[in-house]
Amino acid sequence: MKKDYDLIVVGAGPAGMTAGMYGVRSGLETLMVEKGICGGLSNEAPEIENYPGFKKVGGMELAEKMKEQVAEYAEIKELEEVKKIEFVKKEWVVITEKDSYRSKAVIISTGTKHRRLGVKGEDEFLGRGISYCAACDGFFFRDKPVIVVGGGDSAVREALYLKNIGCEVTLIHRREKLRAERYLEKNLEKAGVHILWNSVLKEIKGDKAVRSVVRYDREREIEDELPVEGLFISIGEEPVNELAAHVGIETDKNGYIITDKSQRTNLERVYAAGDITGGVRQVVVACAEGAIAATSAYNDLLELS
Ligand code: NAP
Numbered sequence: 001m002k003k004d005y006d007l008i009v010v011g012a013g014p015a016g017m018t019a020g021m022y023g024v025r026s027g028l029e030t031l032m033v034e035k036g037i038c039g040g041l042s043n044e045a046p047e048i049e050n051y052p053g054f055k056k057v058g059g060m061e062l063a064e065k066m067k068e069q070v071a072e073y074a075e076i077k078e079l080e081e082v083k084k085i086e087f088v089k090k091e092w093v094v095i096t097e098k099d100s101y102r103s104k105a106v107i108i109s110t111g112t113k114h115r116r117l118g119v120k121g122e123d124e125f126l127g128r129g130i131s132y133c134a135a136c137d138g139f140f141f142r143d144k145p146v147i148v149v150g151g152g153d154s155a156v157r158e159a160l161y162l163k164n165i166g167c168e169v170t171l172i173h174r175r176e177k178l179r180a181e182r183y184l185e186k187n188l189e190k191a192g193v194h195i196l197w198n199s200v201l202k203e204i205k206g207d208k209a210v211r212s213v214v215r216y217d218r219e220r221e222i223e224d225e226l227p228v229e230g231l232f233i234s235i236g237e238e239p240v241n242e243l244a245a246h247v248g249i250e251t252d253k254n255g256y257i258i259t260d261k262s263q264r265t266n267l268e269r270v271y272a273a274g275d276i277t278g279g280v281r282q283v284v285v286a287c288a289e290g291a292i293a294a295t296s297a298y299n300d301l302l303e304l305s
Contacts, residue, residue: 005031007297008094008103009074010082010243013040014283015274016109017066018290020074023107026298030074031103033096035081038070039063040111041237041275042283046135046161051283059135062283085247085270092269104304105269105297108244108257109290112237112275117149121204122233129210130231134158137230142166146230147213149173149201155234156180156188162232163191170194170226172201172215204231239276254278263293269300 007023009016012034023030037043045059054062070076077096084095085106092106114132116122122130131137134148134157143166148159151173163169171188176197178185188195196215202223203214212225239255250258250266256278263271273289275281 003101004091005029005101005103006301007031007105007107007294008033008092008101009107009109009294010085010094011035011040011108011110011240011274011276012038012067012070012076012078013109013111013274013286014042014063014066015111015276015286015290015293016040016107017063017070018287019107019109019271019273019294020076020290021070022291022294023297024073026294028105028294028298028301030294031101032070032074032076033080033082033094033101034076034078037078038067038076041113044133044135046138046157048283082243085243087247087267104301105271107263107290107293107297108249108265108270108272108276109274109286109293110240110243110276112281113240114233115236115238117201117233117235119201119203121206121210125204125206125210125231128208129206129229130204130233132233134161134232138162138165138167138232141230144168144229145170145227146232147172147201147226147228148232148234150234150236151175151178151180152234152236153180153184154236156184158232158234159193160184160187160191162230163193167230170196170228172196172199174198174200174218237275237281239278241276244272244276252278261292262296263289264296264300269297269304271296 006028007030009032020032042059086093145168198218200216257272271293273293274286
Protein backbone atom coordinates (compact mmCIF):
# COMPACT_ATOMS: atom_id res chain seq x y z
CA MET A 1 0.00 0.00 0.00
CA LYS A 2 1.45 3.36 -1.05
CA LYS A 3 0.92 6.68 0.69
CA ASP A 4 -2.45 8.18 1.53
CA TYR A 5 -4.14 10.78 -0.64
CA ASP A 6 -6.95 13.22 -0.07
CA LEU A 7 -8.27 12.72 -3.58
CA ILE A 8 -7.78 10.10 -6.26
CA VAL A 9 -9.09 10.78 -9.77
CA VAL A 10 -9.73 7.65 -11.83
CA GLY A 11 -9.48 8.38 -15.56
CA ALA A 12 -7.57 11.30 -17.03
CA GLY A 13 -9.61 12.61 -19.92
CA PRO A 14 -10.56 16.30 -19.94
CA ALA A 15 -12.84 15.80 -16.88
CA GLY A 16 -10.23 13.94 -14.86
CA MET A 17 -7.40 16.29 -15.77
CA THR A 18 -9.43 19.33 -14.76
CA ALA A 19 -10.47 17.62 -11.52
CA GLY A 20 -6.83 16.85 -10.76
CA MET A 21 -5.80 20.43 -11.31
CA TYR A 22 -8.62 21.83 -9.18
CA GLY A 23 -7.94 19.24 -6.47
CA VAL A 24 -4.30 20.19 -6.02
CA ARG A 25 -5.00 23.90 -6.32
CA SER A 26 -7.46 23.63 -3.42
CA GLY A 27 -4.72 22.05 -1.34
CA LEU A 28 -5.73 18.38 -1.66
CA GLU A 29 -3.02 15.74 -1.97
CA THR A 30 -4.18 14.43 -5.35
CA LEU A 31 -3.33 11.41 -7.47
CA MET A 32 -4.60 10.78 -11.00
CA VAL A 33 -4.63 7.22 -12.35
CA GLU A 34 -5.19 6.51 -16.04
CA LYS A 35 -5.24 3.11 -17.74
CA GLY A 36 -3.99 4.52 -21.07
CA ILE A 37 -2.57 7.92 -21.76
CA CYS A 38 -4.05 11.25 -20.64
CA GLY A 39 -6.77 12.62 -22.91
CA GLY A 40 -9.19 9.72 -23.23
CA LEU A 41 -11.38 9.68 -26.33
CA SER A 42 -10.69 13.37 -26.97
CA ASN A 43 -7.29 12.20 -28.27
CA GLU A 44 -9.16 10.73 -31.22
CA ALA A 45 -11.07 13.86 -32.23
CA PRO A 46 -9.55 15.04 -35.51
CA GLU A 47 -10.63 18.62 -34.84
CA ILE A 48 -12.40 20.44 -32.03
CA GLU A 49 -13.95 23.75 -33.03
CA ASN A 50 -16.16 24.52 -30.05
CA TYR A 51 -13.79 24.59 -27.10
CA PRO A 52 -13.65 28.25 -26.07
CA GLY A 53 -10.34 29.95 -26.74
CA PHE A 54 -9.41 27.63 -29.59
CA LYS A 55 -10.93 28.32 -33.00
CA LYS A 56 -9.74 24.92 -34.20
CA VAL A 57 -7.55 22.46 -32.35
CA GLY A 58 -6.74 18.77 -32.73
CA GLY A 59 -8.12 16.62 -29.90
CA MET A 60 -4.70 15.22 -29.10
CA GLU A 61 -3.10 18.66 -29.15
CA LEU A 62 -5.69 19.97 -26.70
CA ALA A 63 -5.24 16.93 -24.43
CA GLU A 64 -1.45 17.38 -24.49
CA LYS A 65 -1.81 21.04 -23.50
CA MET A 66 -4.13 20.03 -20.64
CA LYS A 67 -1.69 17.37 -19.47
CA GLU A 68 1.22 19.82 -19.57
CA GLN A 69 -0.79 22.18 -17.37
CA VAL A 70 -2.07 19.58 -14.90
CA ALA A 71 1.34 17.86 -14.59
CA GLU A 72 2.62 21.05 -12.96
CA TYR A 73 0.27 20.29 -10.09
CA ALA A 74 -0.90 16.71 -9.74
CA GLU A 75 0.85 13.35 -9.60
CA ILE A 76 -0.19 11.35 -12.68
CA LYS A 77 0.13 7.61 -13.20
CA GLU A 78 -0.52 6.60 -16.80
CA LEU A 79 -0.75 3.03 -18.15
CA GLU A 80 -2.06 1.82 -14.79
CA GLU A 81 -5.55 0.36 -14.80
CA VAL A 82 -7.76 0.62 -11.73
CA LYS A 83 -9.30 -2.78 -11.07
CA LYS A 84 -11.40 -2.13 -7.99
CA ILE A 85 -12.47 0.48 -5.50
CA GLU A 86 -13.33 -0.53 -1.94
CA PHE A 87 -14.43 1.28 1.21
CA VAL A 88 -12.25 0.09 4.10
CA LYS A 89 -12.17 1.64 7.58
CA LYS A 90 -13.86 4.85 6.42
CA GLU A 91 -11.39 5.36 3.56
CA TRP A 92 -11.47 4.52 -0.10
CA VAL A 93 -8.90 2.05 -1.38
CA VAL A 94 -8.14 2.24 -5.08
CA ILE A 95 -6.67 -1.04 -6.28
CA THR A 96 -4.80 -0.99 -9.58
CA GLU A 97 -3.04 -3.70 -11.54
CA LYS A 98 0.23 -2.52 -9.96
CA ASP A 99 -0.55 -1.21 -6.49
CA SER A 100 -3.22 0.09 -4.15
CA TYR A 101 -3.72 3.59 -2.81
CA ARG A 102 -5.79 4.97 0.07
CA SER A 103 -7.80 8.13 -0.32
CA LYS A 104 -10.43 10.15 1.50
CA ALA A 105 -12.30 10.93 -1.72
CA VAL A 106 -12.53 9.52 -5.25
CA ILE A 107 -13.63 11.05 -8.54
CA ILE A 108 -14.66 8.63 -11.27
CA SER A 109 -14.08 10.04 -14.75
CA THR A 110 -13.67 6.88 -16.76
CA GLY A 111 -15.54 8.18 -19.80
CA THR A 112 -17.01 6.09 -22.56
CA LYS A 113 -15.90 3.53 -25.11
CA HIS A 114 -16.91 3.07 -28.75
CA ARG A 115 -20.17 1.23 -29.33
CA ARG A 116 -19.72 -1.79 -31.57
CA LEU A 117 -21.99 -2.72 -34.45
CA GLY A 118 -22.18 -6.36 -33.47
CA VAL A 119 -22.19 -7.71 -37.02
CA LYS A 120 -20.39 -10.68 -38.54
CA GLY A 121 -16.78 -9.82 -39.41
CA GLU A 122 -16.42 -6.94 -36.92
CA ASP A 123 -14.12 -8.81 -34.53
CA GLU A 124 -12.32 -10.66 -37.30
CA PHE A 125 -11.29 -7.56 -39.25
CA LEU A 126 -10.60 -5.18 -36.38
CA GLY A 127 -7.27 -3.52 -37.22
CA ARG A 128 -7.38 -5.10 -40.70
CA GLY A 129 -9.60 -2.51 -42.34
CA ILE A 130 -11.96 -1.75 -39.45
CA SER A 131 -11.29 1.22 -37.23
CA TYR A 132 -13.14 3.35 -34.68
CA CYS A 133 -10.81 6.35 -35.13
CA ALA A 134 -10.18 8.21 -38.39
CA ALA A 135 -7.49 10.43 -36.89
CA CYS A 136 -5.57 7.31 -35.80
CA ASP A 137 -5.94 5.12 -38.90
CA GLY A 138 -7.28 7.28 -41.75
CA PHE A 139 -3.82 7.84 -43.20
CA PHE A 140 -3.59 4.19 -44.33
CA PHE A 141 -6.63 4.66 -46.56
CA ARG A 142 -5.68 7.73 -48.58
CA ASP A 143 -7.02 7.50 -52.15
CA LYS A 144 -8.96 4.38 -51.18
CA PRO A 145 -12.71 3.74 -50.81
CA VAL A 146 -13.83 3.94 -47.19
CA ILE A 147 -17.21 3.74 -45.48
CA VAL A 148 -18.19 5.55 -42.32
CA VAL A 149 -21.15 4.11 -40.40
CA GLY A 150 -23.31 6.42 -38.25
CA GLY A 151 -25.30 9.62 -38.38
CA GLY A 152 -24.16 11.62 -35.33
CA ASP A 153 -21.56 14.35 -34.85
CA SER A 154 -18.73 11.84 -34.57
CA ALA A 155 -19.58 10.01 -37.81
CA VAL A 156 -19.86 13.27 -39.76
CA ARG A 157 -16.57 14.55 -38.33
CA GLU A 158 -14.87 11.27 -39.18
CA ALA A 159 -16.26 11.40 -42.74
CA LEU A 160 -15.08 15.00 -43.19
CA TYR A 161 -11.63 14.17 -41.87
CA LEU A 162 -11.27 11.19 -44.19
CA LYS A 163 -12.51 13.17 -47.20
CA ASN A 164 -10.05 15.91 -46.40
CA ILE A 165 -7.05 13.56 -46.39
CA GLY A 166 -8.06 12.17 -49.78
CA CYS A 167 -10.18 9.08 -49.11
CA GLU A 168 -13.21 8.24 -51.27
CA VAL A 169 -15.83 8.47 -48.56
CA THR A 170 -19.33 7.03 -48.33
CA LEU A 171 -21.41 7.56 -45.20
CA ILE A 172 -23.95 4.87 -44.36
CA HIS A 173 -26.77 5.82 -42.04
CA ARG A 174 -29.70 3.69 -40.91
CA ARG A 175 -32.26 6.50 -41.18
CA GLU A 176 -33.03 9.27 -43.68
CA LYS A 177 -31.96 12.09 -41.38
CA LEU A 178 -28.70 12.83 -39.60
CA ARG A 179 -28.49 13.40 -35.87
CA ALA A 180 -25.40 15.60 -36.31
CA GLU A 181 -25.22 19.40 -35.84
CA ARG A 182 -26.68 21.25 -38.83
CA TYR A 183 -23.38 23.07 -39.27
CA LEU A 184 -21.53 19.77 -39.71
CA GLU A 185 -24.19 18.44 -42.07
CA LYS A 186 -23.72 21.49 -44.31
CA ASN A 187 -19.97 20.87 -44.38
CA LEU A 188 -20.65 17.29 -45.37
CA GLU A 189 -22.80 18.43 -48.28
CA LYS A 190 -20.18 20.99 -49.29
CA ALA A 191 -17.43 18.35 -49.22
CA GLY A 192 -19.50 16.13 -51.50
CA VAL A 193 -19.52 13.07 -49.25
CA HIS A 194 -21.72 10.38 -50.73
CA ILE A 195 -24.47 9.30 -48.32
CA LEU A 196 -26.42 6.06 -48.39
CA TRP A 197 -29.60 6.64 -46.42
CA ASN A 198 -31.82 4.01 -44.79
CA SER A 199 -28.97 1.57 -44.93
CA VAL A 200 -28.05 -1.05 -42.39
CA LEU A 201 -24.67 -2.73 -42.47
CA LYS A 202 -25.22 -6.47 -42.12
CA GLU A 203 -21.84 -8.11 -42.61
CA ILE A 204 -18.18 -7.31 -43.22
CA LYS A 205 -16.33 -9.56 -45.65
CA GLY A 206 -12.72 -9.95 -46.70
CA ASP A 207 -9.66 -12.15 -46.81
CA LYS A 208 -6.54 -10.82 -45.08
CA ALA A 209 -8.27 -7.44 -44.89
CA VAL A 210 -11.72 -5.94 -45.43
CA ARG A 211 -12.86 -6.13 -49.05
CA SER A 212 -16.60 -5.45 -48.93
CA VAL A 213 -19.66 -4.95 -46.75
CA VAL A 214 -23.18 -6.26 -47.12
CA ARG A 215 -25.71 -3.46 -46.85
CA TYR A 216 -29.48 -3.79 -46.43
CA ASP A 217 -31.44 -1.01 -48.13
CA ARG A 218 -34.47 -0.55 -45.91
CA GLU A 219 -36.39 1.47 -48.48
CA ARG A 220 -35.97 -0.90 -51.41
CA GLU A 221 -35.84 -3.94 -49.12
CA ILE A 222 -32.82 -5.41 -50.90
CA GLU A 223 -29.31 -6.41 -49.90
CA ASP A 224 -26.23 -5.53 -51.91
CA GLU A 225 -22.47 -5.81 -51.51
CA LEU A 226 -20.30 -2.68 -51.55
CA PRO A 227 -16.56 -2.92 -52.21
CA VAL A 228 -14.51 -1.08 -49.58
CA GLU A 229 -11.04 -1.07 -48.04
CA GLY A 230 -11.58 0.87 -44.85
CA LEU A 231 -14.58 0.78 -42.54
CA PHE A 232 -14.91 3.42 -39.83
CA ILE A 233 -17.58 2.60 -37.26
CA SER A 234 -18.86 5.66 -35.45
CA ILE A 235 -22.21 4.81 -33.91
CA GLY A 236 -21.93 6.37 -30.49
CA GLU A 237 -20.48 5.43 -27.17
CA GLU A 238 -21.13 3.36 -24.06
CA PRO A 239 -20.13 4.19 -20.48
CA VAL A 240 -17.06 2.58 -18.96
CA ASN A 241 -18.86 1.77 -15.73
CA GLU A 242 -17.47 -1.53 -14.47
CA LEU A 243 -15.80 0.09 -11.43
CA ALA A 244 -18.97 1.95 -10.56
CA ALA A 245 -21.12 -1.17 -10.88
CA HIS A 246 -18.79 -3.22 -8.71
CA VAL A 247 -18.77 -0.77 -5.80
CA GLY A 248 -22.49 0.03 -5.95
CA ILE A 249 -22.57 3.48 -7.54
CA GLU A 250 -26.03 4.17 -8.94
CA THR A 251 -26.34 4.38 -12.70
CA ASP A 252 -29.25 5.21 -14.99
CA LYS A 253 -30.89 2.71 -17.35
CA ASN A 254 -28.15 3.31 -19.93
CA GLY A 255 -25.35 2.73 -17.43
CA TYR A 256 -24.30 6.36 -16.91
CA ILE A 257 -23.45 7.37 -13.32
CA ILE A 258 -26.14 9.43 -11.62
CA THR A 259 -24.86 12.54 -9.81
CA ASP A 260 -26.40 15.59 -8.21
CA LYS A 261 -25.55 19.11 -9.40
CA SER A 262 -22.36 18.99 -7.33
CA GLN A 263 -21.26 15.78 -9.08
CA ARG A 264 -21.83 13.71 -5.90
CA THR A 265 -22.85 10.09 -6.41
CA ASN A 266 -24.91 8.01 -3.99
CA LEU A 267 -21.71 6.98 -2.18
CA GLU A 268 -20.02 9.10 0.44
CA ARG A 269 -17.06 11.09 -0.94
CA VAL A 270 -17.34 9.55 -4.39
CA TYR A 271 -17.99 11.90 -7.31
CA ALA A 272 -18.30 11.43 -11.05
CA ALA A 273 -17.49 13.80 -13.90
CA GLY A 274 -17.38 13.89 -17.69
CA ASP A 275 -18.81 11.49 -20.25
CA ILE A 276 -19.40 8.76 -17.64
CA THR A 277 -22.28 10.89 -16.35
CA GLY A 278 -23.96 11.03 -19.80
CA GLY A 279 -25.78 14.22 -20.77
CA VAL A 280 -24.16 16.69 -23.15
CA ARG A 281 -20.92 14.99 -24.03
CA GLN A 282 -18.57 17.82 -24.93
CA VAL A 283 -15.03 18.63 -23.76
CA VAL A 284 -16.17 21.91 -22.25
CA VAL A 285 -18.84 20.14 -20.18
CA ALA A 286 -16.41 17.45 -19.04
CA CYS A 287 -13.95 20.10 -17.84
CA ALA A 288 -16.70 21.95 -15.99
CA GLU A 289 -17.90 18.78 -14.28
CA GLY A 290 -14.31 17.92 -13.30
CA ALA A 291 -13.91 21.33 -11.68
CA ILE A 292 -17.22 20.98 -9.81
CA ALA A 293 -16.42 17.44 -8.63
CA ALA A 294 -13.04 18.47 -7.20
CA THR A 295 -14.58 21.51 -5.52
CA SER A 296 -17.27 19.33 -3.94
CA ALA A 297 -14.62 16.91 -2.71
CA TYR A 298 -12.71 19.81 -1.18
CA ASN A 299 -15.84 21.11 0.58
CA ASP A 300 -16.77 17.66 1.90
CA LEU A 301 -13.26 17.02 3.19
CA LEU A 302 -13.29 20.38 4.99
CA GLU A 303 -16.40 19.21 6.88
CA LEU A 304 -14.72 15.90 7.66
CA SER A 305 -11.65 17.44 9.31
P1 NAP B 1 -24.59 9.77 -31.19
O1 NAP B 1 -24.89 11.23 -31.21
O2 NAP B 1 -25.19 8.91 -30.16
O3 NAP B 1 -24.91 9.20 -32.63
C1 NAP B 1 -24.79 7.84 -32.90
C2 NAP B 1 -25.22 7.61 -34.33
O4 NAP B 1 -25.00 6.24 -34.65
C3 NAP B 1 -26.71 7.91 -34.55
O5 NAP B 1 -26.87 8.52 -35.79
C4 NAP B 1 -27.34 6.53 -34.51
O6 NAP B 1 -28.43 6.39 -35.37
C5 NAP B 1 -26.24 5.65 -35.05
N1 NAP B 1 -26.30 4.29 -34.48
C6 NAP B 1 -26.38 3.93 -33.18
N2 NAP B 1 -26.39 2.59 -33.06
C7 NAP B 1 -26.34 2.10 -34.32
C8 NAP B 1 -26.32 0.80 -34.86
N3 NAP B 1 -26.35 -0.29 -34.09
N4 NAP B 1 -26.27 0.67 -36.21
C9 NAP B 1 -26.22 1.75 -37.01
N5 NAP B 1 -26.22 3.02 -36.57
C10 NAP B 1 -26.28 3.19 -35.23
O7 NAP B 1 -22.99 9.50 -31.03
P2 NAP B 1 -21.72 10.38 -31.47
O8 NAP B 1 -21.86 10.91 -32.83
O9 NAP B 1 -20.55 9.52 -31.15
O10 NAP B 1 -21.73 11.58 -30.46
C11 NAP B 1 -21.69 11.30 -29.04
C12 NAP B 1 -21.81 12.62 -28.30
O11 NAP B 1 -20.63 13.39 -28.50
C13 NAP B 1 -22.97 13.48 -28.77
O12 NAP B 1 -23.51 14.14 -27.64
C14 NAP B 1 -22.33 14.45 -29.71
O13 NAP B 1 -23.05 15.68 -29.80
C15 NAP B 1 -20.96 14.65 -29.08
N6 NAP B 1 -19.97 14.99 -30.11
C16 NAP B 1 -19.91 16.29 -30.52
C17 NAP B 1 -19.00 16.65 -31.50
C18 NAP B 1 -18.94 18.08 -31.96
O14 NAP B 1 -18.18 18.35 -32.86
N7 NAP B 1 -19.71 18.96 -31.40
C19 NAP B 1 -18.17 15.70 -32.09
C20 NAP B 1 -18.27 14.38 -31.67
C21 NAP B 1 -19.19 14.03 -30.69
P3 NAP B 1 -29.85 7.13 -35.07
O15 NAP B 1 -29.62 8.56 -35.45
O16 NAP B 1 -30.78 6.40 -35.98
O17 NAP B 1 -30.13 6.89 -33.64
